[in-house]
Amino acid sequence: MANCGCNDYSRTQLLRRAAAEAGQGLPAIEPGMPLPAGTGLTRRSFVSRATGLALSVYGAASLGPKAFEHGIASAAAQAPANDPIFVSIFLSGGADALTLLAPTTAHPQYAQWRPTLALPAGQGTPLAEDPTLRFHPSLDGIAELYGEGKVTVMPAIGYDDANQSHFTSRHYWEVGEVNPWGRWGWLGRYLDHHGVADNPLQGLTLGWDLQPSLAAHDVPVATVGQPDNYDFWTPGVWGDVQDKMLDAFGDLGDPPTSDAGLAQARGAVAATGKLRDQLAPYQGGFTTPAGVTYPNGDLAGQLRALAAMIAGGLPLKVVGIESGGYDTHSNQLESLPGDLLQIGNTLRAFQRDLEARGIQDRVLVHVWSEFGRRPEENGSGTDHGAAGTGFLIGSKAKGEMVGEFPGLAVLDEDDNLRNTSDFRGVYCALLEQWLGVDAAPIIPNASNFTRPVLVG
Amino acid sequence: MDPRTKAAARRQKRRCAPPRKRRRRLRKQACLRRVKPRRSRKPELQPIPPPPAPPNDFRLTSPIAVYSGPFGVRQAERLLWRAGFGPSPGHAQALAAMGLHRAVASLTRPDGAATLTGSDPTDGDGNPLAPADAYGHDHLWWLDRMVRTNQPLVERMTLVWHDWFSTSNDGVGQQSLMLEQNELFRRSAFGSFDQLAHDVTQGPAMIVWLNLNENSRWNPNENYARELMELFTLGADRGAYTEQDVRNLARALTGFDFDWSDELGMYDFRYVPQRHDTGTKTIFGQTGAFTWEQGVGMCVRHPMHPSFFVNKLWSYFIATPPSDSDRQALESLYTSGGYQVRPVLEAILLHPDFHAGARMVKPPVVFMAGLLRMLQRGIDGEQWIWYCRGAGQQLFYPPDVSGWDDSRWLDTGTVRGRFDVVSEALSDRYLDGDAVDNYDETETADAAVAAARAWAGDPNLTAETVGVLTAFAANALAGAGGWQLSTYRGLRQNALRLLILASPDYQTS
Numbered sequence: 001m002a003n004c005g006c007n008d009y010s011r012t013q014l015l016r017r018a019a020a021e022a023g024q025g026l027p028a029i030e031p032g033m034p035l036p037a038g039t040g041l042t043r044r045s046f047v048s049r050a051t052g053l054a055l056s057v058y059g060a061a062s063l064g065p066k067a068f069e070h071g072i073a074s075a076a077a078q079a080p081a082n083d084p085i086f087v088s089i090f091l092s093g094g095a096d097a098l099t100l101l102a103p104t105t106a107h108p109q110y111a112q113w114r115p116t117l118a119l120p121a122g123q124g125t126p127l128a129e130d131p132t133l134r135f136h137p138s139l140d141g142i143a144e145l146y147g148e149g150k151v152t153v154m155p156a157i158g159y160d161d162a163n164q165s166h167f168t169s170r171h172y173w174e175v176g177e178v179n180p181w182g183r184w185g186w187l188g189r190y191l192d193h194h195g196v197a198d199n200p201l202q203g204l205t206l207g208w209d210l211q212p213s214l215a216a217h218d219v220p221v222a223t224v225g226q227p228d229n230y231d232f233w234t235p236g237v238w239g240d241v242q243d244k245m246l247d248a249f250g251d252l253g254d255p256p257t258s259d260a261g262l263a264q265a266r267g268a269v270a271a272t273g274k275l276r277d278q279l280a281p282y283q284g285g286f287t288t289p290a291g292v293t294y295p296n297g298d299l300a301g302q303l304r305a306l307a308a309m310i311a312g313g314l315p316l317k318v319v320g321i322e323s324g325g326y327d328t329h330s331n332q333l334e335s336l337p338g339d340l341l342q343i344g345n346t347l348r349a350f351q352r353d354l355e356a357r358g359i360q361d362r363v364l365v366h367v368w369s370e371f372g373r374r375p376e377e378n379g380s381g382t383d384h385g386a387a388g389t390g391f392l393i394g395s396k397a398k399g400e401m402v403g404e405f406p407g408l409a410v411l412d413e414d415d416n417l418r419n420t421s422d423f424r425g426v427y428c429a430l431l432e433q434w435l436g437v438d439a440a441p442i443i444p445n446a447s448n449f450t451r452p453v454l455v456g
Numbered sequence: 457m458d459p460r461t462k463a464a465a466r467r468q469k470r471r472c473a474p475p476r477k478r479r480r481r482l483r484k485q486a487c488l489r490r491v492k493p494r495r496s497r498k499p500e501l502q503p504i505p506p507p508p509a510p511p512n513d514f515r516l517t518s519p520i521a522v523y524s525g526p527f528g529v530r531q532a533e534r535l536l537w538r539a540g541f542g543p544s545p546g547h548a549q550a551l552a553a554m555g556l557h558r559a560v561a562s563l564t565r566p567d568g569a570a571t572l573t574g575s576d577p578t579d580g581d582g583n584p585l586a587p588a589d590a591y592g593h594d595h596l597w598w599l600d601r602m603v604r605t606n607q608p609l610v611e612r613m614t615l616v617w618h619d620w621f622s623t624s625n626d627g628v629g630q631q632s633l634m635l636e637q638n639e640l641f642r643r644s645a646f647g648s649f650d651q652l653a654h655d656v657t658q659g660p661a662m663i664v665w666l667n668l669n670e671n672s673r674w675n676p677n678e679n680y681a682r683e684l685m686e687l688f689t690l691g692a693d694r695g696a697y698t699e700q701d702v703r704n705l706a707r708a709l710t711g712f713d714f715d716w717s718d719e720l721g722m723y724d725f726r727y728v729p730q731r732h733d734t735g736t737k738t739i740f741g742q743t744g745a746f747t748w749e750q751g752v753g754m755c756v757r758h759p760m761h762p763s764f765f766v767n768k769l770w771s772y773f774i775a776t777p778p779s780d781s782d783r784q785a786l787e788s789l790y791t792s793g794g795y796q797v798r799p800v801l802e803a804i805l806l807h808p809d810f811h812a813g814a815r816m817v818k819p820p821v822v823f824m825a826g827l828l829r830m831l832q833r834g835i836d837g838e839q840w841i842w843y844c845r846g847a848g849q850q851l852f853y854p855p856d857v858s859g860w861d862d863s864r865w866l867d868t869g870t871v872r873g874r875f876d877v878v879s880e881a882l883s884d885r886y887l888d889g890d891a892v893d894n895y896d897e898t899e900t901a902d903a904a905v906a907a908a909r910a911w912a913g914d915p916n917l918t919a920e921t922v923g924v925l926t927a928f929a930a931n932a933l934a935g936a937g938g939w940q941l942s943t944y945r946g947l948r949q950n951a952l953r954l955l956i957l958a959s960p961d962y963q964t965s
Contacts, residue, residue, distance in 0.1 A: 067626075096528050232872065233879045236886030236950035239931050245951035249926035250877070252959050255920035261815035262918070266961035268866035272875075 034180035036172045038188065055222040057200040058210050068220065071198025075315035084434055085310060087319045087365045088323065089299070090173075090212055091343070093327030094166065094443025095172065096382055097372035097389040097417060099136055099336055101155055101405070106132035109408035113375040117332055117382070129151065129401040138340035141348030142391060149399040152454055154390035156406050157426065158419035162371060162386035166327070168371035174213040176427050177444045186427055187318045188216035189442045190435065195219040195317065196298055202317040206302040211320030249273055289356035294349040297342050299323045303350040311357045317435075326369060330381040343367075355395070364394040364434050364455070366426075372417055375408055386416035390426070392454055396434075402426065402452040425449035497884045501574030501832045506550035507562035515557045518803040520778075523811040527556040530916050530917045531811050537965035538773050539563050539805055540608025542826025545913060560805045564610040564646060564798055568572050570607040572600070580837030588632040592841035594625070595851040598638065599844070600824035600835040612804070613639040613645035613797075614638065615821070616772050621688055622859035623665045625852045630664070634852045646798035649765060649790075650756045650888055653689065657752050660714065660725040666857070668712040671865035673733035681706035681751075683857050689755040696760040697740065704737040706769060708751030752904050756795060762787035766800060771862070775814040782807070815964035817865045820847035823874060827881050827957060830913040843880050846873035846888060866963065880956045886953070892946030899945050901929035908952035921961045925952060 041058040049423050057068060100423030102119035103110040104126075111118050124134030125143035133155060135143035145151050159178055163169045172178045176186025184192070187203065195202045196219065200272060203214040203221030214221050232249075234242050250273015253266040286308035294300040302321055325339050347365065354360040387406070403421030428439035429451040439446040525531075532551035534541045540563065543551075551559040576587050579593065587597035600612045618641055625634050627962040639661050645653040656662050657680070663669050666680035682702050690696040697705075711732030714725040717962060727748070737746050739754055746754070755761060766786045770778050778786065786800050793799050818826070824844050834918070844850055848870040854860050866874075887895065899907070905925045909917065917925075932948045933941075956962060 068685060196786070232875055234951070234954060235879050235883045236651060236888060236892070237947050237954065239947070240935075241944055241947040241951055243929060244932050245955060248931075248951075249955060249958065251924045251928070252921060252955065252961075255918075255924070257920070259814045261817055261964045265815075265817055265866055265963045268871045269960045269963075272865070274873040 004305045022030075024128065025231070034168060035183065036215075037171065037174050037183055037212035038210055039186045041210070041215060042254060055200060056210075057220050057222050057226055059216055059220045060082075067198045068200055069195060072201055072315060075196060075199040075202070076313050079313070079315045081313070083317070083388065084436070085316050085319065085363050086187070086430065086434060087306070087363060087398070088211070089206050089347075089365060089367045090170070090211065090320070090322045091326050091367065091369040092166075092170070092322050092324045094371045094373055094384055095326040095369040095388060096328060096332065096336065098375060099131040099332070100139060100340065100389040101127060101153070102136055103141075103405070103408065104134060107408050109375070113408065114377050116380070117377045127155075127401075129153070130155070130405055133405055136337070136340055139344040141344035141346070142343075142393070142429070145348055145351055145393060146399070149397055150393060150397055152392040152397045152399055152402060154392075154402040154421050154426065156372075156387040156403055156417055157368075157390045157419040157423055158371065158387035158417075159422055159424070160419070162412070162414075162416065162419070164371065164384040164386070164414070166370055171212070173370055174211075174215075175421055176213075176424060177443070179444070183215070184217045185211070185213035185215040186442060187213045187320065188221065190318065190431060190437065191221065192215045192218045193441055194435070194437055199315055201352055203320075204316055204318075206306060207320075207322055211322060211444050213319060214320045226234060229232075236260045244378070247273070288353060292349060292353045292356050294353075295345045297344050297346065299343060300346040300349065303346060304353065307353040307357060307359075310354075310363065311359055328373065328381045329378070332377075332381040351393060351395075360395040364392060364396060364430075366430065367391040367393065368423070374416055375411060376415060386412055386414065387419035390423075396455050398453050398456045400453060402454070409447060420435060421452065422449055426454070429454045458880065459650050462584045486927075498833055498836045501834050502605060503546070503832065504544045504573045504604060504829065505571075506547045507566065507606060507608075509550075509554045510558045510561045512558075514561055515805060516561055516802050518806050519789050520782045520803055522806045523556060523697045523808045525808075525812060527559070527811075528552050531556070532559055534811065534965050535559060535563070535805065537822070537826060538810070538816065540612050541587050541602050541822055541829055542776070542965075543913065545832070556806065556811075557639055559804060563607075564802050564805065566607040566610060569843075570601075570605045570610060572604040573606065574604055574832075575834055577835035578837070580839070585835075587901075588635055592636060592838060592850075594631045594638075595841050595844065595853075596835050596838065596853050599821065599825055601839060602821070603828045603834060610642060610645045612822075613632070613801075614641040615819070615851075616769075617641035617644060617652065617656075617773075619854060619859035620768065620860070621662065621915055622854040622857050623661050624653070624854050624856070628661050628664045631852070633659075633661040633664065633722065638852075644797075646796075647803065647828045649796050649797055650753065650795040653684075654749060654752050654757055657684070657748065658712065658725075660722065660729065662724055663712050664713065664722060668709065671706060671710050671712065672731045673707070673710050673735075676703065676706045676710060676733070678702050678706040681709055684709075684752070684755055687858055689761050690758055691760070691764045694760055694764075696758060696764075704739045705751050705755075706744075707733040707735070707737050708739065708746040709748045711748060736888055764789050765790060769797070769800060771800075772805065775816045776809060778807075778809075818963050819860065819862065819865060820844055820849035820870065820874065820877075821851060823847070823963060824877050824881075827877065831881055831885070833881060833884075839880060843873070846870075847877050848873060874963060875954075875958045878954055882950075882953060882957070886950045887946045892950075893943050894941075895942045895946030895949065897942040897945060899949075901926050901933075903951060904929045904945065904948055908949060908956055912953055912956045915956065915962050916954065916965075917959070917961045921959050925955060925959075928952070928955065 020269040038058065066132055098114065102124055105121055119134065119136060124137050127133040127135065142151060159172065163172065168180060171180065174185050175182030192204050200220040200222035203216060205211040205214055205223035207223060210221065210223050231244055234245060237245055250270060253270025253273055255266065257263050257266060286305050288294065288304055294304050299321065303372065306319060323343060325335065328336050353362065368386045368390045371385055373382035406418040406420050424443055428443050428446050428449050430437040431437050432451065433441055433455040529548045529552045532548040535541055535551060536547055551562065577596055579797060585593040585597050587593045605611050623630060623637060628634055640655050640659055644655065666683055667677045668680050671677035671680065680916060684699045686692045711727050711729065713728045714722050714732055716722050734745055738742060738749065739746060740758060763783060766783050767777060786803055789803065790800050821844055824847065841850065848865055849860060905922065929948055929952060933944050934950065936944045
């Protein structure tokens with residue numbers, strides 16, 4: 001697994017997991033390392049009858065599950081069908097900007113820095129707004145949407161004096177400020193100001209652990225693992241034996257019996273086994289419009305489910321998803337193109353899904369990573385860098401490049417790509433132009449940042 | 457470096473390190489699935505002593521039929537599940553040795569206060585529970601009593617009353633009041649139902665839950681009066697009372713009040729004579745200036761209350777309703793004994809239908825407490841709130857005033873929830889590492905099933921279930937060779953333990 005190659009990354013994951021398991025305590029962290037946003041939030045789980053989802057709810061310790069049921073139901077009843085929804089997709093590990101948008105020979109240093117990793121000349125779809133860059137061929141899905149004017153490209157987004165720790169840099173992006181002591185996510189703060197006290201679905205993480213950018217102080221937010229995955233946790237049992245064991249579990253419900261109590265229990269177990277079988281061949285119980293085909297993978301399953309949930313009228317406002325595997329210190333050519341192909345095709349499928357359902361104008365997707373990677377390759381991979389690539393995808397995306405490509409002739413003091421746009425300015429613009437609220441109470445020093453035009 | 461971090465780092469490394477070549481596919485698969493790092497084994501509870509045996513020649517009396525078949529370990533096991541939370545290791549044997557009468561009496565006639573054996577429960581960080589304050593800690597606190605008590609039927613009857621006089625903190629909103637009511641239920645386990653009905657009425661939790669504080673002589677609120685008759689004492693649609701009775705009983709029940717402050721929340725629950733309607737009421741055809749005590753007493757003395765009581769109490773312990781003659785005999789026992797619970801309960805626990813009748817689905821919390829009793833694993837974290845909730849029952853949060861629906865415990869969601877409970881309960885004690893890799897590679901399918909049954913406390917399994925388990929045990933090794941011969945057998949043993957404890961047989965008693 002690519003994620004395990006970097007010690008820093010593994011430690012980050014450990015911290016995340018520990019932080020996510022509220023009440024389990026946090027492992028010792030190194031001096032100066034920020035606490036994950038949302039650390040210490042209470043976590044509770046319940047199966048929502050309103051949504052049919054098994055939700056873990058963070059925060060709002062004083063509210064019982066019934067309050068959430070009621071909140072979800074009433075929010076769903078009240079939400080106008082054109083409320084904007086913001087989806088944050090975090091490419092964790094640091095996605096390599098010079099692969100996502102590969103420079104052409106107009107940037108002669110590219111071949112020099114990347115003797116083995118450079119995308120050969122002539123490959124990839126040129127970026128209309130800057131033909132010295134090309135979408136990597138694996139990102140044809142995004143290039144296609146770009147051609148339709150549905151993608152805003154940020155070729156070098158970041159912040160000055162970039163921190164090259166996975167953990168610290170993503171923390172800045174999550175809390176919406178360059179501040180290691182920030183405790184609450186920027187989207188969480190948005191919900192604190194504009195959310196409600198009893199609808200945890202307003203801030204939904206699709207994944208096992210709360211996305212810290214959604215960590216709210218005052219209002220509840222939720223996570224759901226895989227809404228379309230009815231799986232069974234079997235500690236100490238894996239592989240073929242696990243598959244056979246779960247089949248056997250369903251079989252335990254089959255034998256007929258004249259004992260009414262036992263018959264009831266067996267019937268329920270048989271139904272459980274059957275449901276598991278029925279869901280197994282699908283990526284879940286969600287239907288997708290005819291003609292829309294998602295690739296395999298977790299992200300595809302999550303977005304496929306998300307489209308169905310939005311279409312189903314669930315009261316979502318902001319959604320966080322993490323898609324890992326971008327920490328390509330080694331064997332970059334073996335792993336990265338496949339990951340990009342999957343994410344590009346997945347994002348295109350999601351857009352097509354929304355369009356087929358007629359809800360494309362309600363959703364804006366932000367794709368980001370904690371940093372880009374160093375221009376100079378390290379042999380078979382690349383190390384941590386600074387400015388990275390971001391995308392905004394959606395029918396309402398303005399489709400105008402934010403910041404220009406800074407070139408490779410001049411790098412920053414750490415020999416990394418210089419940023420030409422600031423993530424905090426993008427956040428302000430997203431809050432104001434997409435979510436329609438004042439950024440000032442949400443992004444510290446909001447007035448300092450230039451707002452690009454992102455929506456329209 | 458914090459030792460927890462080191463251990464976690466080792467786990468992480470083991471999970472993600474390049475696997476040995478021949479295991480690559482399987483390990484990777486395992487890593488991609490939702491692998492939770494194995495937790496270090498929690499300290500086990502000390503063995504819980506079985507209830508002390510009554511004297512050798514002790515016999516109970518019953519006005520109805522008494523089970524006369526063999527009373528062995530299987531019968532004692534059912535008794536412990538239905539009148540408690542299942543056997544701790546050795547308890548079924550101990551009760552079987554007592555014989556039926558002494559075994560029942562050992563549960564219904566505990567001596568003195570209960571003893572909780574073993575370490576106190578914690579929140580997962582090693583902190584004591586805060587049952588009155590922290591969300592869900594009330595559940596953990598009571599679940600711990602169920603797991604560690606030597607008077608299981610006292611806790612089980614407390615659960616019966618919690619369901620009977622169903623009160624939810626969702627409406628009460630103050631856990632200390634719920635705990636106060638819980639103590640009332642506990643000390644009323646076997647006593648006078650008449651007294652219990654009075655005590656629960658004036659208890660703070662009920663006053664809040666069914667709006668007795670809003671029931672005044674100026675604005676009668678019928679909520680409690682109606683539920684007292686419909687759900688607690690008489691039953692709906694039996695012709696036991698009229699709407700006129702509801703309104704008049706509500707007037708009799710006027711007068712309760714409490715205060716509220718920012719610091720204390722709700723406090724100073726009391727009866728305020730000035731709020732009481734002193735006028736004349738007509739209830740069940742009788743006319744008078746009835747007080748709240750008289751109103752409650754009239755419900756308990758209503759001629760249709762004993763049948764309601766007997767049927768309802770019976771339904772907690774036996775799957776099929778009593779015959780008319782048995783019910784009538786128990787009604788007489790109940791009324792002639794001054795509404796005492798214990799004699800009726802003992803007669804039910806002695807009845808042939810209890811011991812030879814159909815199985816009953818264990819309530820989720822009973823299943824879970826029993827699993828932990830069997831494993832001698834204490835309450836070691838807040839996860840037990842969510843697991844129990846996922847299985848369909850969070851203590852102090854019944855779904856509504858009619859309590860949990862005992863006929864609908866199991867569906868595809870709660871079955872999976874129970875499966876998760878088993879997985880969590882075994883998560884610190886499955887075979888792992890060398891114990892799997894060096895597992896006996898000659899173990900037969902039959903021997904594997906036998907070993908897993910013994911490990912799981914030898915629960916009562918039907919032949920059909922043993923058949924499915926044995927077929928799985930044989931099939932699990934199909935195509936295995938080389939290193940798989942031992943490792944797969946280790947995994948198979950883990951799987952069999954999970955299957956036994958998640959099986960339909962184990963969900964019933």
